[in-house]
Amino acid sequence: MTALDRAAHQGTGPVGTWPATAPVVVLHRASRSAAPLRALGVIGLLLALPVVALLTLWPSHLLLRVKPRVLSGLEWLHAREMFEWLYWTRLEVLANVAMFVPLALLLAFVLGARRWWVALGLSVAATVGIELTQHFMPGRVASVQDIVANSLGAVIGVVLAVSIEGVVRAARRRSHRTLVH
Template sequence: MTSRQRRMGDMPLVLLILYTVFIGFITLTPMQLDVSPAGPIGRLLQFFADHQVTSWLTYPLVEKLANVAMFVPFGLLVALHVGRRRWWVGWAVGAAFTCLIEGTQATLLSPTRYATISDLITNTLGAGIGAVLALVLMTLLPPRGGPEEVDRVVR
């Protein structure tokens, strides 16, 4: 395996580390990002509520969809890192990570954050979707590289 192939092989792990830090920033800081009605999300939801076609798009629904969407890349990256045989680890690690997040919110961040079973379910669902997507990708796409190069040394 060349150093270029090795670097590309580490890409899911590097992205996973960066994405885990991002999720930690979003979920484990004392203050929520945008909860006021005057904020961008509040204004967008009010715009949707004002129109009959999109009035069904409520804050609770958007929050649940956002939780699912936030963990899809996490499950995908974990599964890509561990490989096709252990793709389900992306789902399991996503469930464990969300348990850690919700537990931290319930104990250490309880004055400003709220741990919910709904978040636990939607985050785990997102990680599972990501892990299944990774499995599909790994099944459809050919494996990286080819036969390993052999270094021949003549002595």
């Protein structure tokens, strides 16, 4: 417990007295609980962004190089009556959704849960930018379906980030209450 926390809990401080719920203490506590998530978000984005750039902006589509192997794997699964609902087009859509879940989640961690809408807007803008860039690249195909799938992934990522940050904040408040009382 810091000196400010002790002073706020005891109702005294360097300037006189203040209530135990002083805004300074609340803001101090909120920013400290979000710090590990922000650090995780920054590190995660530094690792994830180059991978996404490589997958989405490489001139020859990387997925087409592995497509024959993936198709043979799907055929193997289908022959054993497993994942019969999964085929190449559906897998590609799911991959687009999955790619933007961690990006939006990490971005929301960096910006904080209160700015979830900024993380979502930046994620949608990124997918639109990627698809516009792909439109002008030989061998790449831009699609509205990719924008929708990536945006759905961004929504899922932002919802997860807000939920995780809420759980972390609640756990911090509970642990702080047990330490103080």
